[in-house]
Amino acid sequence: MKKLRVLMVAPAPFPGNRGTPSRILDMSLGLSHLGHEVHVVSYHLKTDTPTNGITVHRIPCVPTYTRMGPGPSFQKLLVLDSLLALKVWKVASQIDFDIIHGHSYEGFLAALPTARQKKKKLIYDAHSTLFDELPSYDFINIKSIASFLDRKVPEWSDHIIAVSETLKDILLKKGIDDSKIAVIPTGVNVRQFEGRDPLIIRRKHNIPAHLKIVMYTGSLANFQGVDYLIEAMALVLQKFPDAVLLLVGNSNMQKYVDACRNMGISGHVVITGDQPFQDIPDYLAAADVVVSPRTVCPGVPQKLANYMASGKAIVGFQGSAKLVTHLESGIVLENGNVTEMAEWIIRLLHNPSLANRLGSSAKWSLLGKYDWITLSRKVQDVYYGLLTH
Structure with missing residues (x-):
């Protein structure tokens, strides 16, 4: 040809x-x-x-x-x-x-x-x-x-x-x-996400080993639904206080700093600022649960493919979790249901074997297709x- x-x-x-x-x-x-x-x-x-x-x-x-x-x-x-x-x-x-x-x-x-x-x-x-x-x-x-x-x-x-x-x-x-x-x-290029050391990001942001990491990567623009995630995290911390939320992005940072302060969870949230893409696999390697809180997305978010390639358990709303099958390769929730999002994050933090199974299934579902x-x-x-x- x-x-x-x-x-x-x-x-x-x-x-x-x-x-x-x-x-x-x-x-x-x-x-x-x-x-x-x-x-x-x-x-x-x-x-x-x-x-x-x-x-x-x-x-x-x-x-x-x-x-x-x-x-x-x-x-x-x-x-x-x-x-x-x-x-x-x-x-x-x-x-x-x-x-x-x-x-x-x-x-x-x-x-x-x-x-x-x-x-x-x-x-x-x-x-x-x-x-x-x-x-x-x-x-x-x-x-x-x-x-x-x-x-x-x-x-x-x-x-x-x-x-x-x-x-x-x-x-x-x-x-x-x-x-x-x-x-x-x-x-996504799956090989970019393999063999990463999860301790790199914990050391970089001084996150103790006993804390579980809930993570979001990508733009913090309004349409991404990060407000839902912060609200859900406040509920998570009521029942699972040994957790921290990492927001890996830079736009609207002050808005979310203020939101976390108003909800009283600032001590459990790290907003990293913009990070080079080559470091995103290291961040995802450190995560226990990754979240896609966007409710309206006619396309497929790049972050979702990255989440799947990292082999991490995904919790997402229907509007943006298009590649994920509920209970097979992740958790897909009704748009805007913050309570259910919090409950599933808690369940996955308590059950690493379930989180690992869902993450592994998500990763393998990419091969030969995405x-x-x-x-x-x-x-x-x-x-x-x-x-x-």
């Missing part, structure tokens, strides 16, 4: 310690492993995560924009995304690409003028719906614009890769033809199919 030259468009810091840039990086590395030449156009910001095997083209530095977390702003939309579109044009004018692959709305729209002018096939990688996501941020919420883009962006694309069956169903209801949509979920080599082959098949027709 022909080796392809692929242009990924990443409307985010790249690499980055959250879902969208992680998906783009792992997909790009997987395609590179299959022999394709992959280029990524991204914002100026980055972490130190290696990008060996792919070529990254960044927009010019915007000194006043330092945000690594998700969410819109006028500067992001008007300045960074305009620079992203110009960079896509410049790179595509220098290199003849076979496929342009735009991630999320901003990545797709930044690539659209170039793809049309140069007559290149353009893929829309759909991570969520704008109508559902916008209200979660402290930003203007113009429902008419969100609905318009939710409808038109998929129509304008040559093909769509959706991260979940839920998102595919939403697209089908908007009139998108089934043959135009491929479901390729967020995956590892990035398997998923990258599916992306490759989408490319070949699109170029053949």
Whole structure:
């Protein structure tokens, strides 16, 4: 098969310690492993995560924009995304690409003028719906614009890769033809999570050996449901005081510091700030129970795949625990049921054998289905199919 030259468009810091840039990086590395030449156009910001095997083209530095977390702003939309579109044009004018692959709305729209002018096939990688996501941020919420883009962006694309069956169903209801949509979920490289020392993080944060660790990793943005987790942890500590909650993330930190203080649990909560992705496997190795408290998520959170790869017991709400089967590979709860969340966390802390069984089952359920080599082959098949027709 022909080796392809692929242009990924990443409307985010790249690499980055959250879902969208992680998906783009792992997909790009997987395609590179299959022999394709992959280029990524991204914002100026980055972490130190290696990008060996792919070529990254960044927009010019915007000194006043330092945000690594998700969410819109006028500067992001008007300045960074305009620079992203110009960079896509410049790179595509220098290199003849076979496929342009735009991630999320901003990545797709930044690539659209170039793809049309140069007559290149353009893929829309759909991570969520704008109508559902916008209200979660402290930003203007113009429902008419969100609905318009939710409808038109998929129509304008040559093909769509959706991260979940839920998102595919939403697209089908908007009139998108089934043959135009491929479901390729967020995956994980399981080997990154193996052989980690659980004592590294206990030493780093001075957590005594007798304390059980309940953990959340990822963005602390409002839509992630961390409020539910903090409320549940207050209930957990009433019956299981030898526990500590680790929140591994950085946005909204002061909000949650205040929330923990108001609930009287500050002494049992550690908010670590942003951590490089290469350290996340060490954090998860130290956990006894991991939690996914998000209630609305048309896609699949990267943190969920990471949790599963770590082999830890997962407690999550239905809205975000899409890869988990209740009582087989984790605990899946009714959205927003804080009491039940607390009860299951307590039960798993008391029963390590059950926690280990669920975690092991979650890890093995990934293999051959959600590892990035398997998923990258599916992306490759989408490319070949699109170029053949």
